[in-house]
Amino acid sequence: MRKISYRQAASEALMEEFRRDEKTVHLATDIPPDLRREFGEARIRQTPISESSFVGAAIGLAGSGFRPVVDIRMATFGFVAMDQFVNQAAKITYMFGGQARFPIVYRMTVGASKSFAAQHSISPYSMYMNVPGLKITLPATPYDMKGLMKAAIRDNNPVISFEHMMLDAIEGEVPEDEYTLPFGQAAVRKEGTDVTVVALAKMVHDALAVAEEMEKEGISIEVIDPRTLNPLDKETIRASVAKTGRLVVVDEACITSGAAAELTAIVVEDEEVFKRLKSSPKRACGLDVPIPYSPPMERYALPDKEKIRTKIKETLN
Amino acid sequence: MKNNKEELLHLYQVMLTIRRFEERMVIDYHSGAIPGIVHSYIGQEAVATGVCTNLRLDDRIISNHRGHGHCIAKGADLNRMMAEIYGRKTGYCKGKGGSMHIADFGIGMLGANGIVAGGLPIAGGAALAAQLEGGDRVVVLFFGDGATNEGEFHEVLNLASIWKLPLVFACENNLYGVNTHVRYATGLDHVSERATGGYGIPGIVIDGNDVEAVYETTKKALADVRAGKGPVFLEFMTYRWRGHYEAPGLPDLRPVEEIEAWKKKCPLLRFERILLKEGIVTKQTLEEINTRVMQRIDDAVDYALASPLPAPEDAIEDVFSA
Numbered sequence: 305m306r307k308i309s310y311r312q313a314a315s316e317a318l319m320e321e322f323r324r325d326e327k328t329v330h331l332a333t334d335i336p337p338d339l340r341r342e343f344g345e346a347r348i349r350q351t352p353i354s355e356s357s358f359v360g361a362a363i364g365l366a367g368s369g370f371r372p373v374v375d376i377r378m379a380t381f382g383f384v385a386m387d388q389f390v391n392q393a394a395k396i397t398y399m400f401g402g403q404a405r406f407p408i409v410y411r412m413t414v415g416a417s418k419s420f421a422a423q424h425s426i427s428p429y430s431m432y433m434n435v436p437g438l439k440i441t442l443p444a445t446p447y448d449m450k451g452l453m454k455a456a457i458r459d460n461n462p463v464i465s466f467e468h469m470m471l472d473a474i475e476g477e478v479p480e481d482e483y484t485l486p487f488g489q490a491a492v493r494k495e496g497t498d499v500t501v502v503a504l505a506k507m508v509h510d511a512l513a514v515a516e517e518m519e520k521e522g523i524s525i526e527v528i529d530p531r532t533l534n535p536l537d538k539e540t541i542r543a544s545v546a547k548t549g550r551l552v553v554v555d556e557a558c559i560t561s562g563a564a565a566e567l568t569a570i571v572v573e574d575e576e577v578f579k580r581l582k583s584s585p586k587r588a589c590g591l592d593v594p595i596p597y598s599p600p601m602e603r604y605a606l607p608d609k610e611k612i613r614t615k616i617k618e619t620l621n
Numbered sequence: 622m623k624n625n626k627e628e629l630l631h632l633y634q635v636m637l638t639i640r641r642f643e644e645r646m647v648i649d650y651h652s653g654a655i656p657g658i659v660h661s662y663i664g665q666e667a668v669a670t671g672v673c674t675n676l677r678l679d680d681r682i683i684s685n686h687r688g689h690g691h692c693i694a695k696g697a698d699l700n701r702m703m704a705e706i707y708g709r710k711t712g713y714c715k716g717k718g719g720s721m722h723i724a725d726f727g728i729g730m731l732g733a734n735g736i737v738a739g740g741l742p743i744a745g746g747a748a749l750a751a752q753l754e755g756g757d758r759v760v761v762l763f764f765g766d767g768a769t770n771e772g773e774f775h776e777v778l779n780l781a782s783i784w785k786l787p788l789v790f791a792c793e794n795n796l797y798g799v800n801t802h803v804r805y806a807t808g809l810d811h812v813s814e815r816a817t818g819g820y821g822i823p824g825i826v827i828d829g830n831d832v833e834a835v836y837e838t839t840k841k842a843l844a845d846v847r848a849g850k851g852p853v854f855l856e857f858m859t860y861r862w863r864g865h866y867e868a869p870g871l872p873d874l875r876p877v878e879e880i881e882a883w884k885k886k887c888p889l890l891r892f893e894r895i896l897l898k899e900g901i902v903t904k905q906t907l908e909e910i911n912t913r914v915m916q917r918i919d920d921a922v923d924y925a926l927a928s929p930l931p932a933p934e935d936a937i938e939d940v941f942s943a
Contacts, residue, residue: 329753346753352783357776360742361749364760367731368681368750387773391736392743400724400732401714402939436940460942 305477313446313478314411314467317453318373320482322347328457329365331358332375359385359410363393366406366462373457379412379466380426393462394437405460409453415468415506415556416606422594425602427505427557429466433533433566439463439487440533444508446476448531451485458484468505488535492544496526499616500544502567503529503554507588507607511554514612525616533563538570542577549582550619556606559589586615626901632674632832633896634910636666636889639690641911641918642699646689646706646720649922650867656708659720662690664830664862667888668793669694671835672761672855675843681729681751682761683744686721687793687861688733691763695730697723703921709928716931717939737798738764738771745777748788748852757847761789767798769812775819778854782820785851789842790816792856793829799865800874816854829857830888833895860886 308316315338322328322343330339330348340348351358355376362372376382382389389410397406416425432438439461443449449467456463493508494515503511508529515525526544530537545551551571553564564587571585572578588607596602643663649655662669665687673682673694684691692702697713705712706720713723724732731747734740744762751758768774769792781788792812796803804810813824823845827838835857842853860883864873873880896902 329749349749349784352779354776354779356773357742357745357780360739360773360777361746361780364683364731364743364746364748365750366746367726367743368747370750370753372746387736387739388742391739392734396732397942398939399714399718399722400726401712401717402942403714403724404726404731405942439941 305479307475308446308478309473309475310443310446310449310467310471311473313450314453316478317450317457321454321457325371325457327369327371329370329372330375331362331372332377334375334377355381355385356388360388360392362408362410363388363396363406366408367396367404371407371457373409374411376410376412378424379414379428380423382410382412382428389432389438390435394435397461398437406462407460408462409456410462410464412464412466413469414466415470416595416602417470419597419599419602420595421597425595427466427555427590429533430557430561430563430566432464433563437462438534441465441487442505442531442533443467444471444505444529444531446474446478448485448491450478451483452487452531455484455487459487466505470506474509485531487532488537489531490537490540491529491531492540493527493529494525496524496548498524498548499550499552499619500526500528500541500548501552501554501612501616502541503527504563505556507554507556507612510607510609511612514609514616518613518616523616523620530567536570541567542571542574545571546577546580549580551581551585552588552612552615552619553585554588554607554612554615556590558592559587560592562589564589583619583621586618588612588615629896629901630910632670632836633892633907634914635670635674635694636832636892637910637914638699638917639666639669639693640889641914642693642702642921643689645918645922647863647867655706657719658866658868659706660687660866661861661863662687664883664888665793665795665859666690667832667835667892668791668829668857668859669763671832672789672791672839674836675839676729676759676761678728680759680761681731681747682763683731683740683747684733684763685737685740685765685768686733686735687765688721688723688763692723692725692730692733696728697725697730699917699921700924701725704925704928707925707928708930709925710931710935711924711928715935715939738768738773740764741768741773741777744788745780745786748781748786749784751787752784757787759787759789759843759846761791763791763793765798766792766794766796766803766807766812767801769815770806775815778816778820778822781852782822785849787846787849788852789839789846790822790852790854792854793859794856795859795861797861797865797875811856813854813856822852822854824854824856826856826858829859830886830891832888832892
């Protein structure tokens with residue numbers, strides 16, 4: 305099968321969906337040239353750097369029958385428009401009793417590792433997980449990026465697509481044929497019997513690398529990628545931990561009140577799974593610091609293969 | 622008198638409906654029948670009426686926390702409005718929104734908003750939708766002077782200006798954001814200066830208690846907006862008779878003399894006097910209209926009271942659309 309990059313996968317998804325549905329509109333401060341060439345200035349709109357206005361404009365467009373895709377770029381810029389995300393986009397379907405649909409895709413880049421420092425590096429998905437009304441996708445591969453993006457554009461709700469900055473150039477197999485991916489279906493990236501590792505975004509790749517290494521040491525690790533955080537595939541995660549009896553959650557967001565806490569909670573609060581635990585679940589997460597600039601400090605603040613390995617070992621002791 | 626008798630009576634009836642609706646709501650709120658908080662529109666009826674009676678069904682409006690008048694003037698159903706305010710299952714939002722979040726997408730009422738200036742970017746998007754559709758549909762955005770210090774206000778003025786959006790900024794300058802005077806909060810006498818000076822959007826200051834002036838000015842402005850000339854900013858000078866909202870504990874700090882002076886400028890009485898003086902209606906006709914309006918309000922309350930409360934577990938529905 306052909307291989308394309310994570311970035312190309314997103315681009316293909318947009319191109320196909322914009323051809324498929326003329327009600328799609330793109331809003332961003334940076335123009336995607338291929339979309340602009342094919343669909344013109346009116347639909348592929350350049351916005352001023354004015355996040356509240358265009359995050360909110362997407363809501364008005366959606367409520368008027370359009371299907372906007374908004375590229376916020378860095379997730380840190382999204383905070384500028386927090387009223388529109390939290391008070392408006394997330395609540396508007398519910399507050400109005402479900403009388404109108406708001407199909408919107410908000411794209412935001414997450415992650416760290418590029419020495420972009422604190423205001424251009426963050427993984428804030430758990431903040432949005434705490435807001436009912438927003439669907440959240442977190443693609444880790446080109447295949448998932450394309451399938452989830454196409455599904456997000458067709459979804460009748462606000463969807464935030466969190467895209468990891470370090471995955472942009474990675475390549476992976478993506479079929480030429482049309483496909484979408486359903487939300488709420490985790491991917492078991494590698495099957496195993498000793499420890500379940502649930503990993504998010506770029507950490508999926510690091511966790512898989514660790515799992516391959518430890519396999520050689522006779523430790524069988526199951527790696528699960530939830531792919532969407534809302535809806536969340538609790539069943540696949542619980543079933544895996546029921547089988548292995550051990551859990552490590554890996555996420556580069558700050559550890560406190562992060563997605564890893566929720567992923568741990570949904571496992572331990574299940575009586576049946578809890579009874580089968582052989583050790584206490586562990587988290588390999590980012591430190592509770594803003595992302596520092598200088599490379600040695602930035603590396604220290606983030607989980608890596610060594611830290612993942614350490615946490616896995618702890619569950620085996 | 623440019624308008625024919627039918628139009629004038631329609632204006633009167635809409636204004637009166639808003640007044641009577643709000644009066645009843647205030648009474649029912651203080652009797653404990655209505656939960657939460659409600660913001661009364663009494664005193665500002667001429668604005669919603671004069672603006673919305675110019676609109677077509679396919680034109681869209683966005684409103685704010687003081688939104689009942691805008692809903693009524695756009696043609697919302699009084700029964701479903703009252704049921705929503707009463708927290709009933711038959712309300713516009715199935716009891717999930719209440720007074721501050723009434724919407725009726727079927728008549729182009731894209732929702733009231735509880736966050737000051739929160740609805741402004743949404744209106745920008747609705748206006749962009751109208752522009753992309755290519756017709757001459759417009760969007761009217763209602764907000765108060767209090768919203769003009771929010772960042773979202775400036776961002777949307779800018780967006781509307783650079784994209785020439787078919788958007789009418791309908792600012793109801795009632796002189797106060799809660800208890801803070803507009804002169805103090807903005808340093809200006811007229812907030813429309815921000816639109817004209819800062820964003821090149823034509824701004825007009827109108828006596829917001831003169832329903833005919835509101836109607837005529839809006840009519841002219843709409844013709845330009847429909848013709849694709851871009852946004853306009855209408856600043857309606859008006860006053861709310863009651864405190865910011867109906868709730869114990871929030872004092873009304875505005876000068877009593879000022880409140881009384883504005884009550885003398887009642888938009889409804891003023892229009893009534895004109896109608897009588899010009900011989901357009903008789904006192905008896907006005908009384909008949911009043912009786913009919915009162916009946917509709919009573920019916921709306923009866924409808925609300927006869928409607929079931931939502932089941933508790935209805936709370937988990939409508940977080941997402943299918």
